[in-house]
Amino acid sequence: MARIMIVDDSMMMRNTLRRILEKAGHAVVEEAVNGQQAIDNYPKCLPDLVTMDITMPGLSGIDALKGILEYDPQANIIAVSALGQKHIVFEALQNGAKNYVLKPIHEDKLLSVLEMVLEQNGFAESH
Template identity: 50%
Template sequence: MAKILVVDDAAFMRMQLTDILQKGGHEVIGQAENGQEAIEKYNQLRPDLVTMDITMPVMEGIDAVKGIKQIDPGAKVIMCSAMGQQHMVVAAIQAGAKDFVVKPFHPDRVHEAIKKVIG
C-alpha cells in the first residue's frame, strides 16, 4: 500500500483519482490544487508517490516536479495529462516524472502506472 499525494486543480479530478487509488488499496495522505501547494505538501507529508496534473494555476506540474526533485531526488511522480498534451509529458519525464496517465482516468491504467513506479 502506497501513501499518495494527489495534485490537480480540479476538485472533481482529485476526488475521482482518490477513489480509484483507495479502491486499489492505497492511502491518499494529501491533496493539492497547484504546483506550489504540491511542493509544500510533499515536504510536510513525504508521500511514497505523487500524482501530478500538468496544467494548473500558480505553478505548472512540470515546475512542481522539479521543485519536488530538489527536496527529494528519489521522489516518485506520475503525471496526469489531458489528451493532446504529449509534448508536455515529454518535458515532465525529462524533469523527473516516472510515468504518466491520460485523463479521463482508467482505473487499470492508474494501477498499472503505480505498480510500475513503486513496484
C-alpha cells in the first residue's frame, strides 16, 4: 500500500483518482486543489507518490512539481494531463516527473504506471 497525494483542481477528477487508488489498496493521505496547496501540504504528509494535474489555475502543475522536488528531490510525481497536451507532458518529464497518465483516466493504465514508478524507486509493498 502506497501513501498518495492527489493534486487536481477538479473535484470530480480527485474523486475518480481516490476511488481507483483506494480500490487498489492504496491510501490517499492528502488532496490539493492547486499547485501552491500541493507545495504547502507535501511536507506535512510526505507521500510515497503524488499524482499532479499539470494544467491548473494559479500555480501550474509544472511549477508545483519543481517546488516539491526542491523540497524533496526523491519525490515520486506522476504528471496527469489531457490528451493533446504532449508538449506539457514532455516539460513535466524534463522537470522531474517520473511518468505520466493521460485524461480520461483509465484505471489499468493509472495503476500500472503507479506500480512501475514505485518499483523503480525502491518502494516495497511492506512499506
